[in-house]
Structures are given as C-alpha cells and as structure tokens.
Amino acid sequence: MPDAPDVRPYDALLLLSFGGPEGPADVVPFLENVTRGRGIPRERLAEVGEHYVRFGGVSPINAQNRELLAALRADLAGHGVDLPVYWGNRNWTPLLTDTLRELAAAGHRRVLTLVTSAYSSYSGCRQYQEDLAAAVAALEAEGAVAPGALRIDRIRHYFNHPGFVEPMVDGVLDALKELPEEVRDGAHLAFTTHSIPTASADTSGPAGGAYVAQHLEVSRLIAGAVREATGTAHPWELVYQSRSGSPHTPWLEPDICEHLAAVRAQGAPAVVMAPIGFVSDHMEVVYDLDTEAMARAAELGLPAVRSATVGTDPRFVAGIRELVLERAAAERGAAPPRRALGALGPCRDVCPADCCPGRARRPAPAGEAEER
Ligand SMILES: CC1=C(CCC(=O)O)c2cc3nc(cc4[nH]c(cc5[nH]c(cc1n2)c(C)c5CCC(=O)O)c(CCC(=O)O)c4C)C(CCC(=O)O)=C3C
Numbered sequence: 611m612p613d614a615p616d617v618r619p620y621d622a623l624l625l626l627s628f629g630g631p632e633g634p635a636d637v638v639p640f641l642e643n644v645t646r647g648r649g650i651p652r653e654r655l656a657e658v659g660e661h662y663v664r665f666g667g668v669s670p671i672n673a674q675n676r677e678l679l680a681a682l683r684a685d686l687a688g689h690g691v692d693l694p695v696y697w698g699n700r701n702w703t704p705l706l707t708d709t710l711r712e713l714a715a716a717g718h719r720r721v722l723t724l725v726t727s728a729y730s731s732y733s734g735c736r737q738y739q740e741d742l743a744a745a746v747a748a749l750e751a752e753g754a755v756a757p758g759a760l761r762i763d764r765i766r767h768y769f770n771h772p773g774f775v776e777p778m779v780d781g782v783l784d785a786l787k788e789l790p791e792e793v794r795d796g797a798h799l800a801f802t803t804h805s806i807p808t809a810s811a812d813t814s815g816p817a818g819g820a821y822v823a824q825h826l827e828v829s830r831l832i833a834g835a836v837r838e839a840t841g842t843a844h845p846w847e848l849v850y851q852s853r854s855g856s857p858h859t860p861w862l863e864p865d866i867c868e869h870l871a872a873v874r875a876q877g878a879p880a881v882v883m884a885p886i887g888f889v890s891d892h893m894e895v896v897y898d899l900d901t902e903a904m905a906r907a908a909e910l911g912l913p914a915v916r917s918a919t920v921g922t923d924p925r926f927v928a929g930i931r932e933l934v935l936e937r938a939a940a941e942r943g944a945a946p947p948r949r950a951l952g953a954l955g956p957c958r959d960v961c962p963a964d965c966c967p968g969r970a971r972r973p974a975p976a977g978e979a980e981e982r
C-alpha cells in the first residue's frame with residue numbers, strides 16, 4: 611500500500627447537513643427549528659408539514675446522510691486516509707452541538723467540514739458557518755473545550771468540481787433514455803434549485819450574484835456535456851422550486867411548475883427535471899419535484915422524468931476525498947491542484963466576512979475573514 615495521504619493538520623471530518631424528521635411526532639418541532647425567527651407564514655408551514663405527513667413524517671434526508679457517511683468512511687479507509695467521520699445537523703438529531711461535543715471528547719481539535727450544499731448562499735453557506743460558531747461557543751461556555759482550542763474549517767464549494775458535475779451529466783443522459791424515443795431529442799432540460807429571496811441571491815458570494823451564477827454555470831456544463839454525448843442541443847433553462855416566505859417578498863423565479871406550463875405552451879415534447887441544487891433525493895426532491903411537479907406535468911400532458919442527484923455516487927465521494935486532501939495540503943502551505951470545471955474557477959477556501967449576509971449578523975468561525 612502506498613504511503614497514507616497526509617491529512618495534517620486535520621484530525622476529523624464532519625458531515626454537516628440540514629436534518630429532517632424521522633417520524634410524525636418530529637414534524638412540528640422540526641419545522642419550528644427550521645423557521646425559528648424567520649417569518650414564514652403559518653399556512654406555508656401547515657402545507658409543508660402535510661408534505662412530511664404524506665411520507666409518514668419521515669424525511670429521506672437522514673437515511674441519505676447515513677449512506678453518505680458510510681460511503682465516505684469506506685472510501686477514506688480504502689485510500690488509507692486516516693480521518694474519523696462524524697455527522698451533525700442544523701435542525702434535527704443528531705444535532706451539531708451534540709456531535710461536536712462527542713468529537714471534542716474523543717480528543718479532536720482540528721475539524722474539516724463538508725456541508726451538504728454545493729453553492730454559495732446564506733442558507734447553504736453562511737448559516738452553516740454560524741451554526742458551527744454557535745456550537746463551538748456553546749461547548750466553550752459549558753467547559754467542554756478551552757476557548758479557541760476547537761478549530762473548524764470547511765472544504766470549498768464543490769458545485770463545479772468534476773465529482774459533483776459528472777454524475778449529474780450521467781443522470782441526465784439516463785433520464786433522457788427513459789423518455790419515449792419519439793420525444794427524446796426534443797426534450798427540454800429544466801435545471802432546478804431551491805428558490806431563495808432575490809435579496810439573498812443578490813448578496814450571495816464575495817461579489818454578489820454567486821448563487822444564480824454558480825447554478826447557471828452547472829446548468830451550462832451539464833447541457834454542454836449532454837450535447838457532446840448525444841449530438842443534440844437540448845434547450846435548457848435554470849428554474850426554481852420550494853419557494854417559501856411571504857408572497858410579498860420577491861423570490862427567484864420562474865417556479866418549475868410555471869416553467870412546465872410555459873415550455874408546454876412553446877411546444878416542448880418532453881422535459882427532464884434535473885435537481886442540480888441538491889445533493890440527495892430529500893423532501894424537496896421527492897415531494898416538490900416527484901410529487902407536485904410530476905402531477906403538473908401529467909396535467910399538462912407533458913412527458914417528464916427527473917434525473918438523479920449525486921447521492922453516494924463513487925465519483926462524488928472520491929471528489930470529497932480529493933477536496934479534503936486539497937484543503938489539508940493548502941493548510942500546510944502547499945499549492946495543491948484545485949480541479950474545477952468551466953470558467954468560474956475553484957472557489958476560495960475561506961469566505962470573506964461580508965459574504966452571503968443574513969438578516970442579523972452572527973459570528974462565523976474564527977478565521978473567516980482571511981483572504982486566500
Ligand atoms: C438554499 C436552500 C437549500 C439548499 C442548500 C442546503 O441544503 O442547505 C435548502 C435545503 C433544504 N431545505 C429543507 C427544508 C426546508 N427549508 C425551509 C425553508 C427555507 N429553505 C431555504 C433555502 C434553502 N433550503 C430558505 C431561504 C427557506 C426560508 C426560510 C429560511 O430563511 O430559512 C423549510 C421551512 C418550510 C418552508 O418554507 O418550506 C423547510 C422544511 C431541506 C430538508 C428536506 C428534507 O427534510 O428532506 C433541505 C435540504
């Protein structure tokens with residue numbers, strides 16, 4: 611076996627995710643955790659609660675994270691990477707603070723984090739950093755770690771890493787094959803992601819506008835690769851789903867369901883919905899797309915298929931390993947190769963302090979203001 615890859619300075623890897631209910635009794639407290647202080651209308655909460663209830667009160671997200679955890683552990687072990695992998699969530703058990711307490715008790719002090727969101731936005735990036743800072747502060751306050759002793763970093767955004775994009779290209783190719791042959795070549799590609807308030811989209815990333823720019827880049831990369839593989843230039847568009855918040859606040863549009871009607875009216879013979887905004891088939895995918903948008907497509911008489919998320923695709927898991935080793939090398943002062951597809955280039959390792967602002971400023975982890 612070749613020498614074990616150098617993971618210094620890190621001594622643990624943390625999978626940080628959203629969390630979801632695991633039974634009917636969890637649904638309301640979970641939604642309360644998600645929406646605390648966020649002014650989500652009651653009707654919207656009741657409606658989203660219904661989506662969970664339809665699935666027996668169980669979100670698929672936790673099982674999917676357990677699978678990702680197992681796949682990561684197997685991949686790291688198979689490549690001699692000596693890093694224990696822990697898992698914690700923002701909104702449901704295992705809660706981040708409990709995971710970090712356990713990890714700290716096991717003696718770990720330099721933690722690298724993988725967040726289950728590939729893009730820059732308040733919800734997908736800064737809010738997770740705030741969660742980490744709050745959890746560390748709680749552990750310091752209870753005396754579980756000395757002040758400043760537990761240091762947590764995050765791997766760079768991976769939306770344009772080949773390990774994320776390539777499995778989705780194959781997913782779209784597979785989805786096209788599921789369509790009846792006579793509508794396949796004319797099929798439109800609808801790349802979908804979570805809608806967010808336009809105000810958050812405008813201020814996302816170091817220079818603003820990163821959320822949409824990054825999704826457009828991934829859409830373009832996938833559409834280009836599909837064209838290369840099939841010889842057909844499928845029309846495509848980036849659209850949004852899972853809008854929440856007050857109807858008076860502008861959120862990114864068009865919604866996938868409106869888009870389906872629009873392309874139907876334009877004469878599209880079929881649609882592939884590609885949920886590029888998500889890393890696994892959690893509730894936003896199985897309800898908002900597979901249930902709601904599919905029903906809309908059926909109503910419109912529009913043949914539609916949904917392509918796969920990356921899930922535990924071995925290329926995605928290997929890509930995470932590569933990003934972990936890349937970041938470790940960078941922390942040791944080396945200049946590792948930083949693979950990224952397309953024109954945007956690799957994201958920086960550490961967000962500037964004014965990146966993806968939320969409503970109220972909360973402290974993010976130490977070192978976030980560093981430029982790299
Ligand atoms: C950008 C983004 C991602 C992708 C990045 C990432 O993965 O983080 C994401 C993921 C997810 N969102 C999820 C669930 C929910 N999101 C909500 C509410 C909101 N999401 C927002 C944005 C995002 N959300 C926003 C701006 C709100 C408004 C309230 C607020 O400003 O925070 C609500 C409240 C009810 C509602 O209004 O829908 C729920 C229940 C689940 C779990 C699914 C499961 O259980 O399987 C996942 C993975």
Ligand SMILES: [Fe+2]
Pocket residue numbers: 804
């Ligand atoms: Fe969400």
